[in-house]
Amino acid sequence: MNEMKQAVCLQNVSAGYGSITALENINLTIKKGSFTGIIGPNGGGKTTLLKIMLGLLEPWSGQVEIFGQNPKYNRRLIGYVPQAAAINRQFPISVRQVVSLGRMAGKLPIFHRYSSVDRDRVKWCLNRLDVLDLAERQIGQLSSGQWQRVLIARALAVEPALLLLDEPISGLDASASTRVYELLQELNQEMTIIMVTHDTLAISAYVRDIACINHRLHYHGEPDISPELVIQLYGCPVELIAHGVPHRVLEKHGGKS
């Protein structure tokens, strides 16, 4: 029964592309109900890790389990929020249609129609993310904050037990990011959340666990990061705000700036 308490369980996972290794021997267990931030430098394998959890990328070796099963068989339990900038917002589709796509999982693709249950769930998600009044807008006509919330609504439409987000606040201003984080905190009461982020502020204020990835897993636990770890991870001290001390900057960039 122990494994049912785990949302994600990676054992000795190595992965990469072609001859390039992105992740080496990762052992990571994420408990059900946690709010975990994945941090690390660019090219450190954060997105690769996310893709492995989503079942989009087969690891070279090791075992991946999402709620005790191969992610391929548990896709309906995962809500994925990709990087907002990765999507073509010129595409002729309305907010409601985007969120509805989350309802297609596990359905027969031929002659597919949305049921009234689907439509109700979509409406509920739009309302929860406060974008119901924008439902018929083409997605290009949204602000960055609204667009980010639409992507979260689409992931919620899946009715996930695990929410995976890839840099959910990149490009958002302070008030829009706060709004997203507060929402994620609320959602965390119902589901496990894993978020790739560069935002060190969020780590101290909202996230309950962090995992530091730079090809290897350097740290996993409460967000009390020592300056030594940061140096080990990023190669130089970056601005970082310590847990529980929201305005203390640990160290400025020194030396080669």
Added chain:
Amino acid sequence: MISALLQYSFLQNAVMGALLASIACGIIGAIIVEKKLVMMSGGIAHTAFGGIGLGYYLQVEPMYTALGFSMFSALSIAQIQRRSTVMPDVLIGMFWPLGMALGILFISFTPGYPPSMSTYLFGDILTVSVKDLLVMAILDSLLLLITISFFHLLQAYLFDEEFSNALGLPVVLAESLTYAMIALTVVVLIRVVGIILILALLCVPPALARIFRADLPGIMGLSVILGAMFCLAGLAISYHYNVASGAAIVILSVLVYTLVQLLSGSGRILFHRKHLAVDSSDESVHTMKK
């Protein structure tokens, strides 16, 4: 021309051909413009020339061999793309001339005088036969059937492939259907605009339609109507001035597109202002509504 239309069956065929072509060009045109597969479609269209050459060489209907060639290359290109990291551009650069080269090869093997290829290269809507119309109608029905029955899957694939994969949707099926539909469209359009000029008829109607509509079915529908207008007008020009129908349709449609873009320039500035207002922040949108 109206009295001639009632009198001559070749003109009636031409009108039917124009209408059938517009269905294919509107639906698939919208898909390839949104998925950025325009040049890919050009590549697939040119592979059909190899099929036409083979048809002459084997003395069978060139439309059928063209369909076989474009379908085979479309699905092969999709398959190679899935298995490797090669850029689509590179594959287009290979398959496009490969089709043309095979066509020339087969035609030079064909005994006797080389046949005139201009019908297939530039289109000749005035010589469309009843048999051509039948083929076009069958392929059009197939295109409509696929688009309607797989609409949500196609929409998901065209809009966000990665998310569709994460959901476990059959993305490979969606991609194969899309590429197969491009191959079918090429064959529908060959007799009307010809291999070389297909791209314009695929691009212009959806490019115009998306100025006025922001939903995929709307763009498809409006593209069909615009495509029909261009084809019929092109047919009239082709009949009156005795020029290749493909040339008339392409020149007309690109001219109309350019004029619309130039004339709507002032309108677009207003449109942009509206965009900027919406874009600034959530709060400003809310206050604007109040």
